[in-house]
Amino acid sequence: MNTTPPDIIWRLRAGQGPDIVVRPEPVLRLSSLLMVRDAVLAGAGAAMLPRLLVTDDVAPGRLALWGPVSEPPFEL
Structure with a gap:
């Protein structure tokens, strides 16, 4: 049973252009950001994670940094 509200959206700031809107469809629910x-990394999809946790994976290209989320301010 999916308990995620249907109105959840991620608004990504796209520089000077309009925000990019993503409507995530959760496939996992985990209690640890490290597990997320x-x-x-194993291919489950995208996640909102603190940049500090992914810096070592973004630099060599294992993960892609999509940019900051507008509200609340967060990196995706």
């Missing part, structure tokens, strides 16, 4: 990062 590991799931994304």
Whole structure:
């Protein structure tokens, strides 16, 4: 049973252009941000994670940084 509200959206700031809107469809629910990062590395999909947790994976290209989320301010 999916308990995620249907109105959840991620608004990505696209520089000077309009925000990019993403409507996530959750496939996993995990209680640890490290487990979320590991799931994304394994191909589970996208996640909102603190940049501090993914810096070592973004630099060599294992993960892609999509940019900041508008509200609340967060990196995706």
